[in-house]
Amino acid sequence: MPPTSETLTAERILEATEEVLRRHGPAKATVVDVARALGVSHGSVYRHFRTKAALREAVTKRWLDRTSGQLSGIVAADRVPEDRLRDWLAALFAAKRRKAGEDPELFATYMVLTDENGTAVGEHVTDLETQLTRIIEAGVETGDFAATDPEASARAVFQATGRFHDPCYAREWEEPGTEADFAAVVDLLVQGLRRAP
Amino acid sequence: MPPTSETLTAERILEATEEVLRRHGPAKATVVDVARALGVSHGSVYRHFRTKAALREAVTKRWLDRTSGQLSGIVAADRVPEDRLRDWLAALFAAKRRKAGEDPELFATYMVLTDENGTAVGEHVTDLETQLTRIIEAGVETGDFAATDPEASARAVFQATGRFHDPCYAREWEEPGTEADFAAVVDLLVQGLRRAP
DNA sequence: CGACTGACAGATATTGAAATCTGTCAGCTG
DNA sequence: CAGCTGACAGATTTCAATATCTGTCAGTCG
Numbered sequence: 001m002p003p004t005s006e007t008l009t010a011e012r013i014l015e016a017t018e019e020v021l022r023r024h025g026p027a028k029a030t031v032v033d034v035a036r037a038l039g040v041s042h043g044s045v046y047r048h049f050r051t052k053a054a055l056r057e058a059v060t061k062r063w064l065d066r067t068s069g070q071l072s073g074i075v076a077a078d079r080v081p082e083d084r085l086r087d088w089l090a091a092l093f094a095a096k097r098r099k100a101g102e103d104p105e106l107f108a109t110y111m112v113l114t115d116e117n118g119t120a121v122g123e124h125v126t127d128l129e130t131q132l133t134r135i136i137e138a139g140v141e142t143g144d145f146a147a148t149d150p151e152a153s154a155r156a157v158f159q160a161t162g163r164f165h166d167p168c169y170a171r172e173w174e175e176p177g178t179e180a181d182f183a184a185v186v187d188l189l190v191q192g193l194r195r196a197p
Numbered sequence: 198m199p200p201t202s203e204t205l206t207a208e209r210i211l212e213a214t215e216e217v218l219r220r221h222g223p224a225k226a227t228v229v230d231v232a233r234a235l236g237v238s239h240g241s242v243y244r245h246f247r248t249k250a251a252l253r254e255a256v257t258k259r260w261l262d263r264t265s266g267q268l269s270g271i272v273a274a275d276r277v278p279e280d281r282l283r284d285w286l287a288a289l290f291a292a293k294r295r296k297a298g299e300d301p302e303l304f305a306t307y308m309v310l311t312d313e314n315g316t317a318v319g320e321h322v323t324d325l326e327t328q329l330t331r332i333i334e335a336g337v338e339t340g341d342f343a344a345t346d347p348e349a350s351a352r353a354v355f356q357a358t359g360r361f362h363d364p365c366y367a368r369e370w371e372e373p374g375t376e377a378d379f380a381a382v383v384d385l386l387v388q389g390l391r392r393a394p
Numbered sequence: 395c396g397a398c399t400g401a402c403a404g405a406t407a408t409t410g411a412a413a414t415c416t417g418t419c420a421g422c423t424g
Numbered sequence: 425c426a427g428c429t430g431a432c433a434g435a436t437t438t439c440a441a442t443a444t445c446t447g448t449c450a451g452t453c454g
Contacts, residue, residue: 168365238428
């Protein structure tokens with residue numbers, strides 16, 4: 001990381017912090033390291049983030065927001081609500097599994113970050129549940145789904161599929177049979193949402 | 198723990214080990230402590246359990262088996278399958294939540310034990326899924342449920358309710374709204390299992 | 395004047411030497 | 425002789441001294 005002479009901005013600090021976290025891991029990533037990566041003194045970093053915790057929180061938010069951004073496209077897709085729901089759940093699972101499998105150390109890093117940062121995770125979950133609510137509302141609209149309270153149903157669907165998106169299950173995602181398990185849970189949930197014909 | 202002069206048996210060692218774990222926690226519970234609690238030398242303990250890991254595994258199995266034993270009564274209960282399923286899931290949730298809430302430190306201790314002992318946990322899960330399979334089979338028998346593969350459905354139901362029995366969610370079990378969340382998930386799953394009328 | 399530096403105090407993490415623990419086994423004891 | 429003991433070697437953990445880090449702020453620089 002050469003000391004680029006652009007002005008020091010929150011964005012640049014966040015990028016450098018991600019890089020430091022990737023290299024050093026969550027335990028050994030210090031704000032001195034971040035400052036060094038940027039070619040500034042650590043005092044300058046504190047000008048943009050009040051504490052180290054705030055810096056880590058901002059990094060966490062960024063990471064979480066990238067994931068929910070990827071999914072938001074599916075909510076608006078031009079498909080039957082049931083398929084949109086299946087696509088969305090499959091995309092969520094695929095995204096998490098890819099991240100966990102591709103760079104396990106970085107994923108572990110973010111697990112530590114999300115653990116120490118309940119608020120950001122809570123907002124992320126709310127965000128995802130809102131996306132799910134939109135899809136279920138669409139299904140109620142078309143008469144495909146029978147939910148009386150789409151928000152509650154969305155929450156239930158999200159919680160019931162936790163096994164396939166909650167990081168605490170990451171190590172089990174590569175075991176054989178996981179695909180079938182996922183399909184079985186999704187089928188059961190979709191069946192539960194459907195309106196009796 | 199006075200040095201009772203009964204013969205040293207695996208069972209007595211397991212009881213003493215539970216006590217030591219309760220007092221000292223998983224990190225500081227040594228087999229020397231267990232031996233001291235029994236008034237014997239630690240060499241005697243190794244006569245019954247080849248390693249410390251084996252001793253911890255045995256304690257874990259005992260604990261897990263106590264839980265599944267409590268639930269097995271519901272499987273055989275004289276009720277409509279759907280109610281039996283609801284009762285069983287509610288009982289599982291209640292049992293776990295009671296254990297977690299009542300003595301959080303001991304619960305944390307067992308979380309460490311189960312973590313280091315994948316095999317015992319795997320067997321426990323298989324046991325519980327088998328109980329669920331029996332209930333769903335009964336429902337298929339009576340025509341209440343439409344499952345073509347009761348074992349797969351049981352697995353799906355178990356995984357979908359993980360939020361309400363997996364220890365990794367224990368801290369969220371006391372939050373307001375948890376009851377409603379549980380009810381919503383169970384309703385959705387039961388609805389999914391029902392045969393279309 | 396506003397962005398940045400670097401020295402500083404208190405908090406936290408690292409390190410390596412000393413203490414404890416695990417697992418074994420030759421020998422003691424009833 | 426079956427069951428137990430306690431000393432032992434190597435592995436692991438503890439603890440206190442040492443080093444590093446966090447967060448502040450008076451002062452520098454352009």
